[in-house]
Each structure stands twice: as structure tokens, then as C-alpha cells.
Amino acid sequence: MNNVYLPFPSQVKEIIRHTDIEYTFRMSFSGQVRPGQFFEVSIPKFGEAPISVSGIGPGMVDLTIRRVGTVTNQIFEHYKGNTLLMRGPYGNGFRTEDYIGKEIFVIAGGTGLSPVKGVVDYFSGHPEKVRGMTLIAGFKSPSDILFREDFSRWEKNMTVIQTVDSAPEGYQGPVGLVTKYIPQLSVSDKGQSAFLIVGPPVMMKSAAAEVLKLDVPEKNIWISQERKMCCGLGKCGHCRINSTYICLDGPVFNYAKGKYLVD
Amino acid sequence: MGYKIPREAADNLFKGLGKHYEIFAPKVFSGEGCFSDTGIIRYGTVRTLAEIEFEKKSDYSFKEALLPINETCLYFTENTSSVPAGEEKKRLIFLRSCDLHALRRLDAIYLENGPEDFYYKRRRERTLFVLMGCPETCDTGFCVSMGTAQTDAYDLYLKVSDTFVWADCKSKELSPFFKGFLEECEPETAKSVSLQVEPEFPKSNKESVTLPVSFSDDILSHPIWEAYGNRCIGCGRCNFVCPTCTCFTMQDIHYRDNEKAGERRRVWASCQVDGYTDIAGGNSFRKSQGDRLRFKALHKIRDFEKRFDYPMCVGCGRCEAVCPEYISYINIINTLAKEGI
Numbered sequence: 001m002n003n004v005y006l007p008f009p010s011q012v013k014e015i016i017r018h019t020d021i022e023y024t025f026r027m028s029f030s031g032q033v034r035p036g037q038f039f040e041v042s043i044p045k046f047g048e049a050p051i052s053v054s055g056i057g058p059g060m061v062d063l064t065i066r067r068v069g070t071v072t073n074q075i076f077e078h079y080k081g082n083t084l085l086m087r088g089p090y091g092n093g094f095r096t097e098d099y100i101g102k103e104i105f106v107i108a109g110g111t112g113l114s115p116v117k118g119v120v121d122y123f124s125g126h127p128e129k130v131r132g133m134t135l136i137a138g139f140k141s142p143s144d145i146l147f148r149e150d151f152s153r154w155e156k157n158m159t160v161i162q163t164v165d166s167a168p169e170g171y172q173g174p175v176g177l178v179t180k181y182i183p184q185l186s187v188s189d190k191g192q193s194a195f196l197i198v199g200p201p202v203m204m205k206s207a208a209a210e211v212l213k214l215d216v217p218e219k220n221i222w223i224s225q226e227r228k229m230c231c232g233l234g235k236c237g238h239c240r241i242n243s244t245y246i247c248l249d250g251p252v253f254n255y256a257k258g259k260y261l262v263d
Numbered sequence: 264m265g266y267k268i269p270r271e272a273a274d275n276l277f278k279g280l281g282k283h284y285e286i287f288a289p290k291v292f293s294g295e296g297c298f299s300d301t302g303i304i305r306y307g308t309v310r311t312l313a314e315i316e317f318e319k320k321s322d323y324s325f326k327e328a329l330l331p332i333n334e335t336c337l338y339f340t341e342n343t344s345s346v347p348a349g350e351e352k353k354r355l356i357f358l359r360s361c362d363l364h365a366l367r368r369l370d371a372i373y374l375e376n377g378p379e380d381f382y383y384k385r386r387r388e389r390t391l392f393v394l395m396g397c398p399e400t401c402d403t404g405f406c407v408s409m410g411t412a413q414t415d416a417y418d419l420y421l422k423v424s425d426t427f428v429w430a431d432c433k434s435k436e437l438s439p440f441f442k443g444f445l446e447e448c449e450p451e452t453a454k455s456v457s458l459q460v461e462p463e464f465p466k467s468n469k470e471s472v473t474l475p476v477s478f479s480d481d482i483l484s485h486p487i488w489e490a491y492g493n494r495c496i497g498c499g500r501c502n503f504v505c506p507t508c509t510c511f512t513m514q515d516i517h518y519r520d521n522e523k524a525g526e527r528r529r530v531w532a533s534c535q536v537d538g539y540t541d542i543a544g545g546n547s548f549r550k551s552q553g554d555r556l557r558f559k560a561l562h563k564i565r566d567f568e569k570r571f572d573y574p575m576c577v578g579c580g581r582c583e584a585v586c587p588e589y590i591s592y593i594n595i596i597n598t599l600a601k602e603g604i
Binding site for chain 1: 336337339344346372373377378379380381509510511513516522524527532539540541543546548549554561565567569570
């Protein structure tokens, strides 16, 4: 009998430091995986934490981890052992094939960029597969900005608005919430657009409201929900909203369904 | 196959079962109740029929016999981990009709919702269920309203009196125990012990509910959530006594006397208790007790059904009886139904 709770060891191939508390762990993994899916990463005797896939490459997945809890603290302390335990991937993830031929707008808040980053990476590498691509990424302050190297790569073949909620005086870049930049977006064909919104619940709600004001049909909006996922297998119950299990049915939802996910 | 067995012979037969099975049944634990000098009825292992509480409904459900409150999933030593061996003995669990219907709900979550659960399945496959009848309704149950008052999904039905035990054995695995007993009887007696035995089910309850026919979006802001929410102390007892609540939290520990060794466990969790929805970074959802009450009540009568086509609640009435704040789940359902939400 298959025991779905058994983790497998995965080698830490590389560490990319974004901020003092946010690192990307490049892990060995060679199975099928989609952007926006997640793994339960664990340190024995400390616990498991659900971490989204922030990048996919041959034989590897990126997991961007913020040091905010018991498990993630231990991951930062002990990754030098070179392997972490993982199980997954779980959840549906983003289906890049749904966005082919469309004009894509990615709106991300903070670490919300992680689950959708694989989509940005994919179309950055295949710009011919989309009509156009725009990324609006918001961070709390300039020191919270993640994926700096990726941004300089993305800027070459897509429109990038990297904004911060607030900044010290003299800061050169855009300042303000991501929602500030939505009204000024020009969408060439609203029927052929795809809006991917990922971030804290309040941010997703207000960003979706702004996008709908542009007359974009709600079926062209996707969101990704973050919930406590103890098992990732539809058993523990923590991630359930009404009749939906975020770990099985999500975390990515088309907004036509996603808007009904009210706690 | 039905039998009417003299009590002494039945007691011996039961002892025989005990050699092959770990038997879980509701027992009275004197002095362990919430108030001084009160007892509590919950599940424990038994060796004799006399230990089993046949009359009163158990305060806690049978689920802990199948889903331990605290279950080790992995043992960790320095660099290795191992899965605990399963129990050696098979299990017999005594329960009532409502609880047997609840078993179907546990199966839905643990075997059908996503991949099969290893720990649940291996125990479930080695468990048989013994139905206890309900000649009289309990005080708070509403199984008749929920359609869970009757069942034929048992392996064995038992009814006891001081002089006889009536049994209906449906399980091939258990029938040799009864056949063995018959073979030891005089041929004349053997004739008189074989007969049709029908389980006793309640025909009506003291409590009844009407499930709402449909639910509007207004249900989120119904005043009943706030009214009861203000009273709720978030103790989670309603979840822990419920035979259909299945939530757990994964928890790692290390041993105090050896930090290099430890366990990964899963522990019962409650959607009414703080921390249930906490995510890394400090966010949480459903912060008020009213929201949590709504979340639970609607799962029992609406949301589970959307996924599995039958309501989750089996009407055992244990949550109604256990609430220290007298929050009436029955009243919640009936209020929502009456107002046509």
C-alpha cells in the first residue's frame, strides 16, 4: 500500500539569497510539476510546511522560502546538510497552456510572486507564444524586493512595473500599491486577455475589482489562494473553504469560481 | 444468520472473540466526567460483554477507535525515518446506527477525497463493526430526521439481556465463532438458538430537524452566527465528540531525553479553536467564533453534501449535549430552514 505521507530526500543544489529572510532553494526534482503547485517540505522533529514552486528547470524545482515559522527557521539553519525532505507536488498549479495566444497580465504581491513566477519564466522564454506580457509586482519596501536578477532578465521582453508600498526619500522606482497601476493598463483585446493575480487575500480582492473595471470578463482572471495545508492530500481539513479543498481543487482558481471562496 | 444464545454461553463466545480481536466499545469511566462525581461514556478496550454500556449513548463517538486522537505517522532517528508497524490484532468496534452512517463519512474523507490515507486504510481494512440497537431513542439525537436511524451495513448485531444474547451475524469472518458454538450444543438446543434476529432501531426521536432546502448568499450574515458566536468559548468539544469531524494537524516532536530522535504525528484538530487557519507570516481566516460556527454548521448540512451528495451530519446529537454554552446545533438548522435560507 502506498503511503502518501512518506517524504523523499531532495538535494539542495543552490541557494539564491533575496533578502535576509527570503531565500530560493534550488532542489533536485525530476517528476512532473507545474508553476503554482506546492510541496510539503519538512525537517524531521520540527515539522512540515507547504511551499510553492517558484521555478522549474531540468531536474530541479525552485522553492522560495521566507523565514517566518518553526519549520522555515529550521530550514534556514540546517539546509547546509544539503538535503531536505519533501513530498508532493500537490494542487493544480497554473496551466501555461491556458494562456497561450493571449495577452498576459501578472499582478503579484510580495511572495505571491513565487507561485506565479514559473508562468512568467515560461513565457519570458517563449515570448512568441503570447500576444504580450505585463508584470506588475509589488513589495513592501525596496529591501523586500525578491528575484532581482530575474527582473532584469524579464524587463528585456515584457513590460515590468516593479513597485513598492513605501520607500525612503530619494527612491527612484515606482511607489504605491499594485492596484494603482491597474487602471492605466491598456488591454488590446479584452476577450483574449489573461490576468493572473496572486498575493494576500485583500490584495487579490481589490486587484480583481480593478481588473473587472477594465471590462475584462471574470473568466479571464485567475487567482491562487494561500491556506494552511497540513497534509496537502484533502484530509486534514485546514485549507477547506466551503466545499472546496484548496490543496486538491486549487490553489489556482479561475475567478468565476474563486470569487465565491469566502471564508 | 440469527442466534439467541444463553448469556453464559454468549459470554464464553465473546471471550473467544477477544482472543482474536481487540474489542473497542463504549464504557463508563466513573469519576471522569466534567463535573465532580460524574462519569463519562467513551470508547475503550473490553474483554467482557458486561463492561459494555449498551443502554446510554456514548458521550464521545467511536471514531477514536479508528482514528487515534494522536497517531504516530513516522519515527525519526538520527538520519532515518520509519513507519510504525500496524496493530497485530484485528479490531471489533461496537457502535450504533448513526455511528455506522458516520463511518461512511470518514471513508469519504480518508479514502475518496484525494489519495487514500495509508494509516486509516490499513486499520479500516482490519476492522469489523458490531451494531448495538437503540430500542429507545437517546435524548439529543435526531437520526430519524437525518435518515441514519437504520442500517444493514454491520458485520454483527448484538443485543444483550441478563439471560440471553441475540445476535445477527452477517460477516463470513465471524460466523465460525457462532458455528463453533452451535456444534458444541445439543442438537435440540441448536435448533432453538437459530432464529431470525432483527436489529432494534428508533422509530422517532425527541428532537427533529428540517434541513434547509436551499441556501442563499445571505446566510453568511445571518444573525444567528453572531448570537451564538458571542456565547461560544471556542473549546472545540463539539468537534471532538462528533463522529464525522475528521480534521487533524501534523505535528513533529523530539523526545525530551534524546533530541536526536522523535516522531511525526497527526493530532485531532478543531475548526473552532484558535490557530486552525494560521498561515506563516501571521495571517489567519475566520477570526470570530461566529464565523467558525457557521463554517462548521454549514459543512455538516451543506458543504460536505455538495462534494459527496449526502449530508455530513448523522444526527447523533452529541454536539448538542456536550456544549458548555448550550449552543444548540439543532436550533441552528431549524432556524435556517424556517427562514427559508
